[in-house]
Amino acid sequence: MWFAGATDPAGVCSPGRVTSLPVRNNKPFVHVAMIAIALGALAGIVAYFGDWLPAPASREAGRIWFIFWISTIVSIVIFAIVIAAILYSVVKFRKQPDDDTDGPPIHGHTRLEIIWTVIPTIIVLLLSVASAIVLHKDSNAGTNPLKVEVIAQQYAWAFKYPSGLQTGVLRVPLKRHVELHITALDVLHSFWVPDFAQKQDAVPGQTFRLVITPTRLGTYPVICTELCGLGHSVMRTAAVVMPAAEFDTWLADQDAKLAGPPGEAGKTVFANNGCAACHTLKAAGAKGAVGPSLDKLPAAAAAAGLPLADYIRESIVEPNKVIAKGYPANVMPATFGQLPKAQLDGLVVYLAASVKGGS
Amino acid sequence: MVVADAQHHDVHQAPQHQGPSGLGWLMAPGYLRVLWTVPMMFGVGVGIMALIRWLEGWGPIWQGSIVTTLSLITIPLGFLGGIGAFDFWLRYAIGRPTEVDDHRSHGAKDWRGYFKVNTDHKVIGVQYVGTTVVFFLIGGLMAMIFRAELAQPGTQLVDTQTFNGLISVHAALMIFLFIVPVFAGLGNYVIPLMIGAPDMAFPKLNALSFWLLPMGGIMMTASFLVPGGAFATGWTSYPPLADHQPLGQVFFNMGVQWAGASSIMTALNFLVTIITMRAPGMTFWRMPLLVWANFTTSLLVVFATPFIAGAQFFVAFDRVMHTHFFDPAHGGYPIGYQHIFWFYSHPAVYIMILPGFGIISEILSVMSRKPIFGYRLMAMSLMGILVLGFSVWAHHMFVAGMAGWLRVPIMISTMLIAVPTGIKVFSWLATIWEGKIHFTTPMLFALGFLSMFLIGGLSGIYLGSVALDIHASDTYFIVAHIHYVLFGGSVFTIFAGIYYWFPKMTGRMYNERLGKLHFWLTFLAFNATFFPMHWIGLHGMPRRVADYAPEYGTWNLLISIASFALGASTLVFLYNMINSWIRGPKAGANPWNALTLEWLVSSPPPLFNFDEIPTVVGHPYEYGVKGARHAVLNGGAVHAPDEVAVH
Known part of the structure; x- marks a missing residue:
């Protein structure tokens, strides 16, 4: 046996080890099972009626929730059994006030120890297989994603x-x-x-x-x-x-707009990229206040000594090069510098046209 | 009954030394010498740096960030040298005659002894526990502040950088300055006693290990004082963010080095002590499970800790020397950091729980008056966790972008680690089954641990499952899980251990009623704080956020209120500990009627633990076995301090 030392009937290594539990009757186990069923039902109700997960909005989420629920069922069963055994022991095996004796010298039980090694192994391996299958399915993008x-x-x-x-x-x-x-x-x-x-x-x-x-x-x-x-x-x-x-x-509509005249394309780019969330631009009805108002771009360009269009482009691609007074650096993301050239050009044209004569 | 023989110990005591005279005061180890060794070492470090930069023609020669980084090595070295942690080895190295060891630095005569370099494992144990509890309180206060901030959506109390700093320092202190080292402290106190040894194998190294620890802790706490604030990248400190953060970041990178070095030295000391210094008759199969647990933990520490040291040095090099290990803009590989980091930090979760398992095994057996169930399988499951523990690190990285094929094998090894852990839980249940349970405070915490760690283990099954982890990782579900295993798990075992050995350490008994109050307050507030986090995490609240979607406002308010109650429960513990230490009733040598060797000797134990080394003749948990003995004393006098053995 792989943990040979644990079985030692001769008592050389661990005297007093018994090979079978001195179970006098089954009553304690019946009681534990009843408490466990009650606890499991309670936990099941909490799990079932609780608003644990967002409703799935993707096929992947549906599969993952399936894994969630089988894990939850396994967990509730284990939780209920262990807690029931603890609660039962706490009540039943509490020392009586005048009792200073020791408990029965039970050192182990080979069959029980094998059972609680093998069964959990099987359970976790099955959970792993289920999870691996879901992982595989969730990574499949089909033929035409x-x-x-x-x-x-x-x-x-x-x-x-x-x-x-x-x-x-x-x-x-x-x-x-x-x-x-x-x-x-x-x-x-x-x-x-x-x-x-x-x-x-x-x-x-x-x-x-x-x-x-x-x-x-x-x-x-x-x-x-x-x-x-x-x-x-x-x-x-x-x-x-x-x-x-x-x-x-x-x-199709977006692509058409982007293919249109630069000013029109730029307007679309401005709307698509959330510029209005941080910046004010009268022409677009934008009222963001996190970053400097775009309507003041001509003045800023003049201060920087650059032509308006060049200054706008620089501010998008390298937002930290010139920082408007009163605004911290490192706030404007440089992601907009990743815009394809045509869209960036369009945005610059649109902004330059929108703010001319603005301030 | 063996009582400390005061006369006997005077033989070991040094003759009263004449205090040094004149300038000698400045040369004698102590805080006065620190006054000049620290500036000296600071100067040496800065001088070397300036010389190199000048020779290489790098400008500017003086750069604050580099001076600071370097000083985080040199200043602690100066301090340690000043208080005398290196004296013996320095004398040896420069060829001066080493002093005959007169045990001057052994044992504490009064409270001052605890603030000096001391080679007595019992003093060091108390130093460890005291220091780590202080950092536990500091880390807890930080949690109170950020929970106050999180009580409502939006920003009210602290700005975002401070918030990120608070969560990062909170975690770093709790892990590196509380849970890992407090176990080293309890082990330090108990292990030599439990195996029948007069001290640890390397007492001077032991003293040094302790003093390295506050260096790391003060460093991490002090990072709030530097420009830019404390390190704010989480305790995981992932680059490239960590490469580009303000100066506070290096206080983490370097603080970990000190705490880590402390950890490694203690682990080596434990290993050598356990292997070579067991009392006659104490075979491996007769060692208490606490000793087994610390043996296993020490192996983990020795193998794993160098990895986090390396990871943090690399980040520091990236910052100071522009090495670009983790900077993708220059060919670095950010995910490489995560592999190195977790190759320590996953085994670290076992470093933070296995000694707790040991404590629980002791307490459940003693308080149930029954032998531990399945002793050998309990010891072997520790070894199983040790081996499997090194094969699961990448389950922290299922969504990180590591090699895709690695995910399923790592999931399987992660799931399998539930098996030895399950063996332990079931064996503990079988240990209390049919016992005569004594409901003392340590027992309450042990049972609390059993139920809370169960929940943490079960949520671990969710997270080990790759498909589900993809949804749950980096959310509040993780925050819930880690607190169920580290607070409901480790911290409960720490409280259990402190209450259990408090009479041995102080010679006095704590107040049982306050202890129980502490348990119930902690148990209820803990669950109210952390259980709802499972819920909001699965539902969509990410972790480490200073602000969150308003829909989670109600739950967060409830969590914050519960967390304040949890914080307040600690005050009961503190009051009980301090008050009982000063004026608690005297505890006898063996208040729990336990069989292990530490209860053979007086409380607190004599200077060198055993007046005569006991001979171990049997198992440590033979409760209820007629005529069974764990140990006899060499003189032939049979120890019978407990009725148990006489039955």
Whole structure:
């Protein structure tokens, strides 16, 4: 036997080891089983009726919730048995006030020890197999996925579609595999949409894929889950699941706008990348106050001694080169520098046209 | 009954030394000498740096960040030299005659003895526990501050950098300055007594190990004072963020070195002590499980700790010397850091729980008046955890972008580690089954540990499962899990151990009623604080955020209130400890009627533990076995301090 020393009927190594438990009757075990059933039922009710998980919004989340529930069932059973045994012992085996004797000298029980080694091994191996199958399925993007690049940077997300369109909000079609290609520009970040249940760290210099197959229309939070610095807790955006046809129309419309005159294209770029969240621009009705007002760009360009268009481009690509008075450095993400050239050109033209004569 | 023989010990005591005269005061080891050794070592460090920069033509020659980084090595060295931690070896190294060891630095005559370099393992044990409890309180206060900030969404109390600093220093102190070293402290006190040894194998190294520890702790705490604030990258300190953070970051990188060196030295000392200094008859299969647990833990520490030291040096080199180990812009590999870091930090979770397992085994057996169930399988499951513990590090990296093929094998080894842990839990249950349970405070904490660690272990099954971990990692579910295993697990065992050996260490009994109050307050507040975190984590709240979605406001408010109650429960513990130490009733040699060797000697034990080395003749847990003895004394006098053996 592999733990040969444990069985020692001769009593040389561990005197008094018994080979069978002195079970006088089954009553204690029946009582423990009853307490365990009660505890299990209670825990089951908490687990079932508690609002533990977001409703799945992707096929992957559905499979992961399945793993969650089988793990929960296994956990509740183990929890109930162990706690029941503790509670029973606490009540039944409490020392009586005038009793100073010792308990029965039971040193072990070989069959029991084998049982509680083998059964947990089987359980955890089965859980591993189930999890491995789900992992495999969740990594399968099918034959024709929509590929979207995800670019993370302190403290913003950018999403780039195959046509080159870049946006600050992730839009995905319903019931189609979406293969995200995730990377970062500066430090580690992590892409997570709780409702999709999928997560992947974004690592500078490397690209990792993550598959999402949305199954429910709606808008869900995109959350950074890897501590990335000061703005970590606000590094959020949204993921929008659209009907497939609507998504195709949206994409075609965006591409058409970007292919249009630079000013029109720039307006689209401005809207897609969330510029209005931080900046004020009268022409676009933007009222953000986190960063300097864009309507004051001509004056800033003059102060920097640069032509307006050149100054705008520099401020997007290298946001820390000139810092507007009263605003801290390192706030404006450099993700916008990753815009394809045509979109960046368009944005510069649009901004320059919008602010001329503004101040 | 063996009582300390005062006359006998005077033989060991040094003759009264004449105090040094004149300038000799400045040369004698002590805090006065620190006054000049620290500036001297600071000067030496800065001088070498300036010389190198000048010779290489690097400008500017004086750069604050480099001076600071270097000083985090030289100033502690100056301090340690000043108080006399190196005296013996320095004399030896420079060829001066080493002093005959007159045990001058052994044992504490009064409270001042605890603030000096002391070679007595019992003094060092108390120094360790005292120091680590101080850092436990500091770390706990930080938790109170950031829980206050998190009570409502938005920013109210502290700015984001301070918040990130608070969570980072909280975790670093709790791990490196409390849980890991407090076990080294309890082990230091108890192990030599338990195996029948007069002290540790290397008492001078033991003294040095202790004094390295506060260096790391003060460094991490003091990082709040430097420009830019404390290190704010979590206790994991992942680059590239850590490469580009303000100066406070190096206080973590260097603080870990001091705590880590302390840990390694103590582990080596434990190993040599346990292997070579067991009393006659104390075979490995007759060692108490606490000794087994510390033996296993020490192996983990010795193999694993150099990895985190390396990881932190690399980050420091990236910052100071522009080595770009982890800077992808220059060909570095950020995920490489995580592999090295977790190759220590996963085994570290076993370093933080196995000694607790040992404590629980002692207490459950003694307080149930029954032998430990399945002793050999209990010892072997510790070894099983040791071996498997080195094959699971990457389960912290399932979403990090490591090699995809590695995920399933690591999941399987992670899941398998539940098996030896399960063996321990079931064997503990079988130990208390049909026992005569004495509901003392240590027993309450032991049972509390059993139930709380069970929950932590079960949530570990969720996290070990790759598919589910992808959803749950880096959320509050992780925060809940780690606190169930490290607080409900390790800290409960620490409280249990402190109450259990308090009479041995101080010679006095703690107040049982306050002890029970402490347990119930802690148990209830702990669950109210950490259980809801499972919930909000799965639902969508990431960890390490200064601000969160308003939908989690109610839960966070509740968690914060419960956490303040948890903090307040510690005050009951502190009051009980301090008050009982000063005026508690005298405890006898063996208040628990236990069989292990530390209860053979007086409380507190004599200077060199045993007046005569006992001979071990049987197992340590033979409660209820007629005529069984764990040890007899050489003189032939049979020890019978407890009724148990006489039955």
